[in-house]
Each structure stands twice: as structure tokens, then as C-alpha cells.
Amino acid sequence: MxxxxxxxxxxxxxxxxxxxxxxxxxxxxxxxxxxxxxxxxxxxxxxxxxxxxxxxxxxxxxxxxxxxxxxxxxxxxxxxxxxxxxxxxxxxxxxxxxxxxxxxxxxxxxxxxxxxxxxxxxxxxxxxxxxxxxxxxxxxxxxxxxxxxxxxxxxxxxxxxxxxxxxxxxxxxxxxxxxxxxxxxxxxxxxxxxxxxxxxxxxxxxxxxxxxxxDLVGALLAALGAGLIVYPLVQGRELDWPAWMFVMMAGSGVVFTVFARHELRRQRRGGDPLITPSLFTKRGFSSGLAVGLVFFAGMIGFSLTYSLYLQIGLGYSPLKAGLSQIPWSAGTVLGFPVAMAMQKHGRTALQAGAIVMAAGVAGLVLTLQLAGVGVSPWQLAPALVVTGFGMGLLMAPFFDIVLAAVEPHETGSAGGTLSAIQQLGAALGAAVLGTVFFGLLGGHVATASDRDAPALRTSLASAGIAASEQDRITAGLRACGHDRATAKDQAKNPASCVRLESDVRTAAGAHPQSAGKIVQVVQASGLHSAKTGFGAAMKITLGIVAGLLLLTFLIAFLLPPRAREDDGTATA
CATH class of the missing domain: 1.20.1250.20 (MFS general substrate transporter like domains)
Structure with missing residues (x-):
């Protein structure tokens, strides 16, 4: 029975x-x-x-x-x-x-x-x-x-x-x-x-x-290899990139090499490997892993840094930040049915999605450049819709195309490996692009403070502040903005900011008739510099995302032209 x-x-x-x-x-x-x-x-x-x-x-x-x-x-x-x-x-x-x-x-x-x-x-x-x-x-x-x-x-x-x-x-x-x-x-x-x-x-x-x-040994090796690359990428900036961080990243490659040999040895001995080694002899599947790693790293890195920019950089509330991302999600939903209609085009639809998404990201950069620190959700919406639409075009055919050349007995291992690469790409995206974004902030906030300094000096002079005091306050505002942007502990007020507050109080006390104006112009200048610095860091990060999408487009040429045909044969 x-x-x-x-x-x-x-x-x-x-x-x-x-x-x-x-x-x-x-x-x-x-x-x-x-x-x-x-x-x-x-x-x-x-x-x-x-x-x-x-x-x-x-x-x-x-x-x-x-x-x-x-x-x-x-x-x-x-x-x-x-x-x-x-x-x-x-x-x-x-x-x-x-x-x-x-x-x-x-x-x-x-x-x-x-x-x-x-x-x-x-x-x-x-x-x-x-x-x-x-x-x-x-x-x-x-x-x-x-x-x-x-x-x-x-x-x-x-x-x-x-x-x-x-x-x-x-x-x-x-x-x-x-x-x-x-x-x-x-x-x-x-x-x-x-x-x-x-x-x-x-x-x-x-x-x-x-x-x-x-295959517990294989699972432990895979976990160790992934951890050795992700941990330094997340923690390296805050630990000032000690030499042992680079040793860890190099060690990741060694561990993955040992992992590959272990999987081959296990299969030759008649065991069931964690990942079927024969999958990597198929160019389409191996290329698909590369496409997935690059694309999902860019997508998740973009999602994380963009949300941080909206809330920390522009001061949006969590609800406003969430609502501001609806156009992106809506564009993705619209892209899926279009991708299904283009199903016969296979790889071409996927590559079109990468190009459209890159164009949307470039549109975001242009929007931030033109609108400046006063950018609104409505101004960001058109580029977000295009970005989401491209993502829908890309994601809809992705799994079918990558699995096109996989044999039926390899499907389980292939699907699990592809999903794991998707998640690993997400982890790398959060690690790499998050590190890039935070690493850029301090310098760009300081540069923005330098650009805002003449206007701040003029405002302070109109309030009766002497040139020496203007120098001290502008220099203090620059240092405070840089240190706050790079602070490892946000709960602790940087020493430079404490000194700035003291200098502003002293200046306000010496000019009681202009005290309110002095405090106001210093706060406004600091806020403008911070928003400008965040915007500059975001634009560079978006440029990297666009580069990853263009790389996705290029790697996709190695994929099969389309998904497996109905008769069960893979497309050449």
C-alpha cells in the first residue's frame, strides 16, 4: 500500500x-x-x-x-x-x-x-x-x-x-x-x-x-565563510579597519574553497551534498547566482539607505517614510504583469528591467540634485515608480530563467541555493552600501558646513557678533556636524557639539537683544548642512546602486535566452 x-x-x-x-x-x-x-x-x-x-x-x-x-x-x-x-x-x-x-x-x-x-x-x-x-x-x-x-x-x-x-x-x-x-x-x-x-x-x-x-560539515563551512565576509564589512568602519578584518575577508575565500572541495568529496563517496556540485558546471546557473548576488545586494542596500536618508537626513516620521515608498512598491506590482506578457522574450525582459530600474535610480539622483534639501515625497514618486517597475520586470522571469538548464533531479538543490544566494546578496547589500553611506556622511556634512559658512557669518554679523566669535561658531558647527554624523554612539553628545552649545550660549548672553536670532540661525545652518551632507551621500550611494544594476544587465548575457520550454528541454 x-x-x-x-x-x-x-x-x-x-x-x-x-x-x-x-x-x-x-x-x-x-x-x-x-x-x-x-x-x-x-x-x-x-x-x-x-x-x-x-x-x-x-x-x-x-x-x-x-x-x-x-x-x-x-x-x-x-x-x-x-x-x-x-x-x-x-x-x-x-x-x-x-x-x-x-x-x-x-x-x-x-x-x-x-x-x-x-x-x-x-x-x-x-x-x-x-x-x-x-x-x-x-x-x-x-x-x-x-x-x-x-x-x-x-x-x-x-x-x-x-x-x-x-x-x-x-x-x-x-x-x-x-x-x-x-x-x-x-x-x-x-x-x-x-x-x-x-x-x-x-x-x-x-x-x-x-x-x-x-551535510552538517558543509552547512558549518558555508556559515563560517559567509560570516567571515559579512562581519568585517559591517564592523570594519567603526573599528577603523584593523588588519585582522582583511585577514577575515581573505579567510572567507579559503573557507569557501574548502567547502567546494568538501561537497565534491561527499558526492564522490555517495553522500548527499548540501549543494549539488554539478550545478556549477552549468554556465546559466552559475551566472544566475552572480546575477542574483549583485542584484539583490543593490536592491536591499538601496532600500536600507533610502529609508535612512528619508528619516535621518530629511527628518521624515516613520509613517511618512513608509508612505513615501508606496510608489516603489506600486511600480513593482505594475511591472509583474508586464513581465508575464513579455515572458517569451525571457532574458531580454530581465535585462530591460535592469536598465529601467537603473534609469529610475538615476532619476532619483537627478531629483535630489534639482530639488535639494526641500525635496518632497511627491517629487520623488515618479522616479520611484520607474525603479519599482524595472524591479518587477527583472524579478518576474529571474528564477525561471536561471533554473532553465537545471536537470529535474537537481531542482531542489538549485532552488535552495538560488534562494540562499538571494539572501546572502541582501546581507552583503546591507553591509556594503550601509558602510559606504555612513562612511560618506561625515565628510559631506563638513563640506556642506564650509559652503554654508559665508551665509552663517553674514547672519551672525547682522546680530552683532564679532568676527572672532563668528570664526569660533562656524568652526564649531563644522566639527559638530562631522562628529555627530560619524558618532559611534548616537546617545552621546560629541564633545565638539558641547563646545558649540557653550559658544552659542556665550554669544547669545553677550547680545541679549539678538539671543533668539543667534540660536535660530546657528540651528538652521546646522540643519541645512546636515540635510545637504545626507543628500550628497545618498546620491553617491544611488550611483553605486545604478552601477550594480548595469553590472546585472551585463552578467545577464550569460543566462539562457529564456526559461525552460513546455516540453521540458532547456533552451540553448
Missing amino acids: IETTAGETRPPGAEPALFRWRWAALAVILLGEIMDMLDSLVTTIAAPTIRGDLGGSAATIQWLAAGYTLAMAIGLLTGGRLGDLYGRKRMFLIGAAGFTLGSLLCGVAVSPGMLVGARVLQGLAGAMMIPQGLGMMRRMFAPDEMTRAFSAFGPVMGLSSVAGPVLAGWLIDADLFGTGWRMIFLINLPLGVAAVVLGLFFLPPGHDGHGSRL
Whole structure:
């Protein structure tokens, strides 16, 4: 007798009965996807508020994103295999429960370290939960129903991408029950409990019947190699790039070389490697990994730094920052159906998406250049729509094209590896572009202060301030702006800012009739210099993002022209 998806038995040769609760089970799977999607987006909006409450350095902001995605990247390499070994329903429920626990720990975190650790737990649990959905869907649905089932993912992912930043901003501003930013994590508790309870009743039991031993050594090597490259990229700037940081990055290459040899040796001995080595003999797949790494690094790095610019640079509230990103999400939703209509063009559609997205990013640079520090969300919206539209064009055909040359028996390993590279790219994007952005701030704020100095001197002179005092205040404002932008601990007022405050008080005390004006012009000049410096850093960061998108376009020439044809053969 043979087990069916419902956990029953049937005679050999009989058609398997479709799982009775398959549509309810799909809803549970989508609930898990929603939790993951929301939590991968919310910290880009909440990070400045979290840092203001818990303290920590600029690296804390980067780790909130990179810790989650790095943990998920490593976990995805084994998440699907765990489902093969112990049952997909069981691992989905354990992953959902772990994700809920991680969300609770995030919500009650009392230090940056505890919060980042809880984010890592969320990422590992998500990597255990998410891969099980595809395996269960393949067992639950007949081939003619699979298209309908998969079609539910597009709207759900699109809605989540729109709702994530807006929901995070609203929850922070609403400060429900005095929880502030904590509610962005605590809201997962009812969702997680629902996923576990409903999953117990509606997810299909049973095993796929092809489990094998875990490659724990391979998993540890992959985790070590990824950690050795991401950690220095996040922490290097704040530790002044000691030599051992570069040793760590070089060590990452050595570890990945050992990992590759281990995987080959394990396959030759008849074991089941973490990643099927034969995948890397296929140019299309290897190139697809490079495309995914570069593209997702640029996309996530852009998302993080742009949110920081809106809130810290322009002073937007979390809700306003979230609402300001709706045009980007809306453009992405619009791009997906256009990409589906262009499906026969395959790689061309993907490359068109990269070019359109790069044009949108260039449009943002132009908007910031023309509008200056007074730029409004409405002025940013057109370029954001174009950026999102390009992203939709690129992402829709990406996975199908990359997997075009993969053999059926390699699909599981290929899908897990591609998803892991996507998350690793996200972690690298948060690390690299976050480091670039914060590294540029101090110098550009100081340069902006120099440019604003003549106007400040004129205003101070009109208030009766002597030339020597003008020199002291302008020099102090420059130093304060630079030190505040580069401060490792935002909760601590830099010594230069303390001196500036003292100098301004002294000048105001000596000219009581102009005291209010003196304070006002110094504050206005400092704010203008800070916004200008943030804008300059953002424009350079956007230039790097555009460069990564153009690199994505070029690497994509190595991909197969289009996805696998219906007859199951790969396109040459």
C-alpha cells in the first residue's frame, strides 16, 4: 500500500486522491510567507527609531537587516533537506513556532545585541519554515491546479511589499499601548500562533520519501565563510579597519574553497551534498547566482539607505517614510504583469528591467540634485515608480530563467541555493552600501558646513557678533556636524557639539537683544548642512546602486535566452 497526501493508503497503481484541505493549507503557507516578507522589510523603516531607543552604533542598523538575511541564507541550504528528513508539516510548524518566539524576543529586547540575536533566530526559523511550502504544494495539488495555486503568491507578495513599510511606520507613530517600535515584532504573535494552530489542522502529513543525511560539515563551512565576509564589512568602519578584518575577508575565500572541495568529496563517496556540485558546471546557473548576488545586494542596500536618508537626513516620521515608498512598491506590482506578457522574450525582459530600474535610480539622483534639501515625497514618486517597475520586470522571469538548464533531479538543490544566494546578496547589500553611506556622511556634512559658512557669518554679523566669535561658531558647527554624523554612539553628545552649545550660549548672553536670532540661525545652518551632507551621500550611494544594476544587465548575457520550454528541454 502507498501513502497519499492525506496520510491514507491506496492500492498500487491507483490515482492518488487530492488532499481535501489543500486550499486551506495554501492559506497557511501564505501566512508564513507574509510573516517572512513583513519582517524582512519593517526594520528598514524602524531602524532609526530602534537605535534612538536602545542605542548602538550605525552598525546596529546594518545588523538588523544583515543578521536576519544572513541567517536565512545559511538556513535555506538545509531547510528543505530537513523537510525531506523529518516531514514538511513538522518542520513548517517548528519554523513557525521559532519565528514567533524570535518575534517575541525582538519585541522585548532590552539591548541592541539581544535584538540582533533575536533577528538571527527569526532568520533561522524562517529558513526552516519557508522551503516547506513548495514541497507541500507539489504533493497537494494536481498539475492543472498548480498554476492557480502559484498565482496567489504574486498578489500576496506585492501587497506585503506595499504594506510592510507603511504598517511599520504606522505602528511606530501610533505607539499602541506604549510599545512604540516593538509592536512591529509583537504583531507577529497572533499571526504566528494562527500559523501553528491552523497548520496542525490543515497541512498535509507524511514524508516525501527521499530524505537523506544532513551535510552538517558543509552547512558549518558555508556559515563560517559567509560570516567571515559579512562581519568585517559591517564592523570594519567603526573599528577603523584593523588588519585582522582583511585577514577575515581573505579567510572567507579559503573557507569557501574548502567547502567546494568538501561537497565534491561527499558526492564522490555517495553522500548527499548540501549543494549539488554539478550545478556549477552549468554556465546559466552559475551566472544566475552572480546575477542574483549583485542584484539583490543593490536592491536591499538601496532600500536600507533610502529609508535612512528619508528619516535621518530629511527628518521624515516613520509613517511618512513608509508612505513615501508606496510608489516603489506600486511600480513593482505594475511591472509583474508586464513581465508575464513579455515572458517569451525571457532574458531580454530581465535585462530591460535592469536598465529601467537603473534609469529610475538615476532619476532619483537627478531629483535630489534639482530639488535639494526641500525635496518632497511627491517629487520623488515618479522616479520611484520607474525603479519599482524595472524591479518587477527583472524579478518576474529571474528564477525561471536561471533554473532553465537545471536537470529535474537537481531542482531542489538549485532552488535552495538560488534562494540562499538571494539572501546572502541582501546581507552583503546591507553591509556594503550601509558602510559606504555612513562612511560618506561625515565628510559631506563638513563640506556642506564650509559652503554654508559665508551665509552663517553674514547672519551672525547682522546680530552683532564679532568676527572672532563668528570664526569660533562656524568652526564649531563644522566639527559638530562631522562628529555627530560619524558618532559611534548616537546617545552621546560629541564633545565638539558641547563646545558649540557653550559658544552659542556665550554669544547669545553677550547680545541679549539678538539671543533668539543667534540660536535660530546657528540651528538652521546646522540643519541645512546636515540635510545637504545626507543628500550628497545618498546620491553617491544611488550611483553605486545604478552601477550594480548595469553590472546585472551585463552578467545577464550569460543566462539562457529564456526559461525552460513546455516540453521540458532547456533552451540553448
